[in-house]
Amino acid sequence: MSASVTPSLRGKVCLVAGASRGVGRGLARGLGEAGATVIVTARSSETGRRTETRAEAIEDTAREVDAAGGEGHHYLCDHTSERAVDELVHWALRRFGRIDVAASSVWGGNEGYDGERYPDGAAWGTPFWRRSAEPFSQFLGTGPYPGLLLARAVAPAMVAARSGLIAFVSFGTEEGFLGDFYYDLAKATTNRLAFACAAELSPHGVCALSLSPGFVATERVRDLGQEALATESPLYAGRALAALSADPAVLDRAGRTVHVGDLARAYGFTDADGRQPERFRIGEDDA
Numbered sequence: 001m002s003a004s005v006t007p008s009l010r011g012k013v014c015l016v017a018g019a020s021r022g023v024g025r026g027l028a029r030g031l032g033e034a035g036a037t038v039i040v041t042a043r044s045s046e047t048g049r050r051t052e053t054r055a056e057a058i059e060d061t062a063r064e065v066d067a068a069g070g071e072g073h074h075y076l077c078d079h080t081s082e083r084a085v086d087e088l089v090h091w092a093l094r095r096f097g098r099i100d101v102a103a104s105s106v107w108g109g110n111e112g113y114d115g116e117r118y119p120d121g122a123a124w125g126t127p128f129w130r131r132s133a134e135p136f137s138q139f140l141g142t143g144p145y146p147g148l149l150l151a152r153a154v155a156p157a158m159v160a161a162r163s164g165l166i167a168f169v170s171f172g173t174e175e176g177f178l179g180d181f182y183y184d185l186a187k188a189t190t191n192r193l194a195f196a197c198a199a200e201l202s203p204h205g206v207c208a209l210s211l212s213p214g215f216v217a218t219e220r221v222r223d224l225g226q227e228a229l230a231t232e233s234p235l236y237a238g239r240a241l242a243a244l245s246a247d248p249a250v251l252d253r254a255g256r257t258v259h260v261g262d263l264a265r266a267y268g269f270t271d272a273d274g275r276q277p278e279r280f281r282i283g284e285d286d287a
Helices: 022-033 058-068 082-096 136-141 144-161 181-204 219-223 234-246 260-267
Strands: 013-017 037-042 071-076 101-104 165-169 207-212 257-259
Touching (some): 022 037, 022 058, 022 165, 022 234, 037 058, 101 144, 136 144, 144 165, 144 181, 165 181, 234 260
Parallel strands (some): 207 257
């Protein structure tokens, strides 16, 4: 990423939920590149439990923020708990005095998915009438719901400051069905959450939007042997969020689902390897 298009977020305080790995870690690193103070949160810690016993931990992400040029701080949080999220935000405001950017990358819908089947035995794309409805609560409860909890916790401080950005990591649903009934509904719900938040927050100078990456080469994707199908690295979304966070006209995008590939062309940033992948579209690559 050339110096000419690297935004400056020095002095900005950002919070990234669901940042122990995947897109969330990429968001934190992108904000760190821009010099931001970044609070990274998740359930997986070096000193406690780890999701699906995976190796990644929130402390690693904080160190990556430091290495990228920012200031990383980690906080262990269960983002499905309203009380825990409220306590996180209260802690952040006491310590740093403000939250300029809040991003929710919490997503547990793929936990237990082995690349072929979910824990209930259903394969990706199984018609809804041939599958139990019970797993749908996991999709909603570990995606849109944590996003709502984070938004309602940070909104009062942002409204009082008459500025701020809330970004929900999702996937674009405007161009067609995403291939799996529960996944599609969860992402559509997240996109509508951004739209509804924007309707109430925009008059107060606060922008809420949905951020749609492509097929990202996350740790899980690599573990499943699907890295060759990926279109971009997690850092691509991080650089998109950094560009949005530095844009004084970001409120013009409120309520929209914005695509990382489109933002790259609008703001001039690239992925980690210097490429500029276009917007990911279902059907052009495997979802």
